[in-house]
Amino acid sequence: MSSAGEVVASVTSAIAVVLVLLACVELGDAAAAVGVYRLIQYDLAGAPLGSRAAALNHHAAAFPLPAGADLSRSALVAPLLDLPLSFLRAYLAEKNHLGGLLILLPTKLGSKDAAGDNDDKGKVNSMLAELEKLLVHEEVPYPVYFAFHDDHFDNLLEDIRKIATSGQPASATTGGYKLVVSSPEPRKVSSPTITNIQGWLPGLKGEGDTEQLPTIAIVANYDTFGAxxxxxxxxxxxxxxxxxLLEIARLFSRLYSNPKTRGKYNLLFGLTSGGPYNYNGTNKWLRSFDQRVRESIDYAICLNSIGSWSNDLWMHVSKPPENPYIKQIFEVY
Incomplete structure (x- = not known):
């Protein structure tokens, strides 16, 4: 990637890993393994962002916390809607020590019946958006994992809270639960693979046309990003x-297959990667062009997040358009 963005990933950041719950109420009573998902870790323009640790081996704690609780050697387990964002913001801003964090997500996250009625679903979506924005734009010095909430975790939380009411922190001698993730240190991905796909439909020159036809570029990044x-x-x-983009390409390929319906513009289609990382794939794609192709681009449209619930279509331009026709479209719509 270019100097504008640098990615750091862990072998455990993009796949599910195993978290072991050790019930040590009687010094090793039982153990259970569940799948968890690690918070992303990456560097952007030299700034370390996301979770900077992966290994976890701490006793579990849960809300409500006693006053003045020391969580430096505890792994906090919290359902999504029970996790105060003010608590996380304060811990990050004040650089307080936390052994680890396990966030429990609704089991049917993203499905139509994810959280009951629309109000609950809206609350979950809003909370997720705020949480993701906070975690991926901050350097988080402790391991953060996600898991799906189920009856097993309900029982776990109930036990953790019962133990907490004793007034003694969970430990090897007092009992409790320990969360363990054995993971190697994150390793830097030095040369991430960027794969771009392009298509080209040449326009039809009229008689006497000697100059290269202008080009319309239609672009979309095909990858996604998440906490x-x-x-x-x-x-x-x-x-x-x-x-x-694919549907536009399909329609215009049929039109351009017949000289009678072929336009006087070349059409350039690009599916680019690296969108979440400062559009590195698009940058690489543009720099790969012959200078004549790059200079022929008269108009470019980037298709991004156009399937939202709203019926509005947002138009953005990097600078005031000079082409009078494009300028008219932008000012009217």
Whole structure:
């Protein structure tokens, strides 16, 4: 990638890993393994972002916490809607020590009946958006994992809270639960693979045309991004843009197959990767062009997140358009 963006990933950041719950109420009573998903870790323009640790081996704690609780050697387990964002912001801002964090997500996250009625579903979506924005734009010095909430975790939380009421922190001698993730240190991906796909429909020159035809570029990035890569869903970021581009290409390929319906513009289609990382794939794609092709681009449209619930279509330009026709479209719509 270019100097504008640098990616750091872990072998455990993009796949599910195993978290072991050790019930040590009687010094090793039982153990259970569950699948968890690690918070992303990456560097952007030299800034370390996301979770900077992977290994976890701490006793579990849960809300409500006693006053003045020391969580430096505890792994906090919290359902999504029970996790105060103010608590996380304070811990990050004040650089307080936390052994680890396990966030429990609704089991049917993203499905139509994910959280009951529309109000609950809206609350979950809003909370997820705020949480993701906070975690991926901050350096988080402790391991953060996600898991899906179920009856097993309900029982776990109930036990953790019962133990907490004793007034003694969980430990090897007092009992409790320990969360363990054995993971190697994250390793840097020095040369991430960037794969771009392009298509080209040449326009029809009229008699006497000697200059190269102008080009319209239609572009969409095809990858997605999320706090936990293995949980990322990109139906609108940017699956919707990809589907729109492919359909536009299909329609115009039929028109351009007949000289009578072929336009006097070349059409350039590009599906690019690296969108979430400062559009590195698009940057690489543009730099790969012959200078004449790059200079021939008269208009470019980037299709991104066009499948939203709203019926509005947003138009953005990098600078005031000079082409009078494009300028008219931008000012009117």
């Amino acid at each position: 936990a890569p293995a949980l990322s869903v990109g139906s609108d970021s940017n699956g919707s843009g990809v589907v729109a």
